[in-house]
Amino acid sequence: MSRHNRGSPYYHNQPPVVRRHHQQQLPEERDEPIDVPNAIATMPVRITGYRPLEPASALQSIAASNCLMVVQCLEPIEMMTGIETPNRYIVHDMFMRRILYAHEESDYWDRSCDRNRRSFDLHMFDNRRQRIMSSSRYGGGSCTCSPDVLETWHRGNSIGLLSRDMFDYRFYLRVAGCPTEFCIVAPDSAQSNPACRTRHTLPFPIYVQGGAKVGEIVRLDPGYLEWVSDADTYMIHFPVDMPVIIKMLLLQATFLIDFTYFEDRGQQGNGAVVVY
Template sequence: MSRHHRRSSPYRVNHQPRRMPRHRLPEEQDEPIEVPNAVESMPFRVTGYRHMEPTSAIDSIAASNCLMLVQCIEPIEMMTGIETPNRYVVHDMYMRRILYAHEESDYWDRSCDRNRRNFNLHMFDHRRRQVMSSSRFGGGSCNCSADYLETWHRGHSIGVLKRDLCDYRFYLRVAGCPTEFAIVAPTNAQNSPACRSRHTLAFPVFIEGGIRVGEIVRLDPGYLEWVSDADTFMIHFPVDMPVIIKMLLLQATFLIDFTYFEDRGQQGNGGVVYY
């Protein structure tokens, strides 16, 4: 357990490694993750969404009330400063590795557009079967355009996440579902990049009417922030939330990571953390 978490935060565990360059992922455990500020159940039934084809990973997420997303540390990026494609590992509530994600992007986009770069993100299970994919568009070198992340499952678009210029809210629209979700950036994330470092930051998830149905939490990276921009996120939600919405909140975490935490020493719209 990291000793660098602030005592005021209810989120105690940061599963990033403490020794470099070795990167140890969270280990499977018998007890589920303890979730602060948990939402027990959905306030009403959500309808109209597309059902996902069952897999072992999908079934595990359907039975979970939280997920942990760990970004892999890239030694080449640390040693050279050259931006490399991001890689992630998704863990369920028992810290079992269930999904793997990797970024597909152009070298020049990573070098020039930095955290605003467009990308495709592919997510696979243990058998290397693609479970879903996401595409970011609207970013790039133009800081005046809205940001979009569209998610696909088995060739069908299942949802779009949108953030307008200078807006601190991300709006999630699920295909076929009349209910809109809003993910709100905390004040510390909206302020200067220096205010985002060394903090546990919670992005609450609301439905229409202002009812909270979960959170996306960036855990305090501790002293790891000095050597890497890799982060750990916890996503929690009611266990009875439709699995497709859980998966879309997981995808939303990637855009939050890019928007606020991806780069080092860069300023601008949706800037990043100084490490």
């Protein structure tokens, strides 16, 4: 853990550490929910028009949560050889219970050539191995002038679109059928210099149309794990009463942020942040 972050409210939620044989330490279940710093108590605006998701145990847990933790799994082959392998993630609820698993589906050549701008499909499953939803990224690729788009699907229906225009540092989230737009803003330190050397806790604030803040996606300080792996840990916090479909779309946004800023350790930034 960087000495610059010992005063951070997320210090006690530090990411997994590397042990012998590349074993990964995952968060342990708790009897009490974790304490989320700077939590938003309730939604400042009323959200209407969205598509309700069909009931599932994982979705019910997320509906009752005010935060999620996303842990990217360590990839021993990638760590030893440098060959880019598909990303895998484990999602925990506010009691640190493992409720969702996500894995990337992509082409080897895309991972090798396009790296953090590669197109992919990301599939998400619950503990019963039932698919909850999938996301598709397109528009990235080797051409840095094209917009970046992530579309999320649930049971064959498109439920949301996350987009970022060329040279922009803001991700815009549009929920299917909902007139309200969300904006996720990247911090300065993720934009300037290679993000891989930014050993700090990095918050990506989430704003609703009109400027009210409704949560954050926080990339936790990876500590010395940064030097051997590009696996990261994220905290997402939001109001408990936020519609579960928007919570799930913010989860998908976390994956795109991970790819955009922290997947390619040689990535350069593209500017500074302007207030939304």
